[in-house]
Amino acid sequence: GAGVSQSPSNKVTEKGKDVELRCDPISGHTALYWYRQRLGQGLEFLIYFQGNSAPDKSGLPSDRFSAERTGESVSTLTIQRTQQEDSAVYLCASSLSPNKEAFFGQGTRLTVV
Amino acid sequence: KQEVTQIPAALSVPEGENLVLNCSFTDSAIYNLQWFRQDPGKGLTSLLLIQSSQREQTSGRLNASLDKSSGRSTLYIAASQPGDSATYLCAADNYGQNFVFGPGTRLSVLP
Numbered sequence: 001g002a003g004v005s006q007s008p009s010n011k012v013t014e015k016g017k018d019v020e021l022r023c024d025p026i027s028g029h030t031a032l033y034w035y036r037q038r039l040g041q042g043l044e045f046l047i048y049f050q051g052n053s054a055p056d057k058s059g060l061p062s063d064r065f066s067a068e069r070t071g072e073s074v075s076t077l078t079i080q081r082t083q084q085e086d087s088a089v090y091l092c093a094s095s096l097s098p099n100k101e102a103f104f105g106q107g108t109r110l111t112v113v
Numbered sequence: 114k115q116e117v118t119q120i121p122a123a124l125s126v127p128e129g130e131n132l133v134l135n136c137s138f139t140d141s142a143i144y145n146l147q148w149f150r151q152d153p154g155k156g157l158t159s160l161l162l163i164q165s166s167q168r169e170q171t172s173g174r175l176n177a178s179l180d181k182s183s184g185r186s187t188l189y190i191a192a193s194q195p196g197d198s199a200t201y202l203c204a205a206d207n208y209g210q211n212f213v214f215g216p217g218t219r220l221s222v223l224p
Contacts, residue, residue, distance in 0.1 A: 033211055033212070035214075042202075042214055042215070042216045042217065043202070043204075043214040045207075045211045045212070045213065048210055048211040050210070056210055056211060059211070091156060091157065093157075098144075098206075098210060099144040099145050099164075099206060100162075101147065101159055101162040102147060102159065102204075102212060103159055104149070104156045104157040104158075104159075105156055106155060106156040107155075107156050
């Protein structure tokens with residue numbers, strides 16, 4: 001595709017529900033990143049995928065968070081039993097390979113009520 | 114672990130001024146450093162990527178420099194315009210994997 005696509009753009013969910021966020025990277029990009037940005041805060045790294053290597057999950061804040069990526073295509077970030085503190089913009093980025101220019105999607109704004 | 118800081122946190126200048134944004138990182142063993150802009154409520158737009166072997170990159174009115182030994186990068190914006198108003202973020206790679214972001218500099222260019 002022309003750019004990194006994320007869906008949905010906005011999601012409002014009730015506390016305790018599970019949510020799934022989707023990221024479509026730029027075609028051919030082997031590296032994919034998820035970040036979280038709380039209101040007025042900086043970007044927090046969540047997880048990194050590179051090709052078929054084991055993902056770097058070191059940024060996931062709790063075991064309620066998980067992510068998958070099939071090959072070098074779509075990735076989904078799942079948050080189970082959502083909490084109000086999970087409210088944030090979730091940003092996905094991809095790059096042709098590690099250490100190359102990263103391109104970001106427009107993000108998914110998650111609001112937990 | 115890589116840590117990135119940016120100064121100033123906010124900057125307000127009249128249109129036409131040249132300005133410099135600063136970024137510092139703690140681990141000099143980086144592969145690259147990237148500058149982004151973020152508009153309110155939007156995602157990040159890539160501005161410039163500097164590889165570790167490079168000292169600077171230019172794109173239009175933007176010039177970014179990199180000094181690995183001192184752990185610093187600067188973004189120079191020439192002849193600023195109101196459309197340049199945004200938050201500017203620098204990001205250094207973390208051992209060649211994910212990027213670590215600074216807190217950003219919020220720039221306002223007044224007409």
